Amino acid sequence: MPKLPIILPVVLLFIISPVFAFDQEQLSILFKTNSCSGCDLLESDLENAKLKGAVLKQALLSGSSMRWSYLWSADLEKAIMEKVNLSWANLKHANLKGAFLRKAVLHQANLERVQLNGANLIEADLQRASLINASLEGANLMGADLRWADLSGANLNRINLQNARLEKANLEGSNINQSYLEGAQLDGAIWTNGLICGRNSVGSCNTE
Secondary structure, eight states: OOOOOOOHHHHHHHHHSOOOSSOHHHHHHHHHHSBOTTOBOTTOBOTTOBOTTOBOTTOBOTTOBOTTOBOTTOBOTTOBOTTOBOTTOBOTTOBOTTOBOTTOBOTTOBOTTOBOTTOBOTTOBOTTOBOTTOBOTTOBOTTOBOTTOBOTTOBOTTOBOTTOBOTTOBOTTOBOTTOBOTTOBOTTOBOTTSOBOOTTOBSSOOOO
């Protein structure tokens, strides 16, 4: 009877060998130079990373964990960040124009004065995020969760908020002209004029 080839060691080699979705060399470049535009950083671990002013234009960051990261004034224009976890991250003054943040988690993130013009935030989790004086003009937030988010003074012109959740959100002083609000839940939200939206505020703020 012929002997079967021994493949177990080969199988074990694949099992125990580390598999990285990102390019480790490019990750090293980022930490050394604080710049890595267009880099492949998919599913990388950037928790607590200190990346103030980092240049990451068009970088691939989908699936990465960036909780508690410090990205003050970082340039992430047109970065691909689907399902990235940015909970509690500090992105104040960051440039995220045209960024792809579909289903991203930005729970309690600091997004004050951030530039999110034209960004894709479909189904993103922005619960309790601070978006004070942020600019989101032309952004797509369809189905996004903005409960308890602070959007006071924000530029919300021409954004898509279809089916978004905005219960208890603060929109006082924000600009929300020509925006699409069909199906948006606004119960308990503070409207642009400082009045509180009543029950059954769907698609518009009922202050009566």
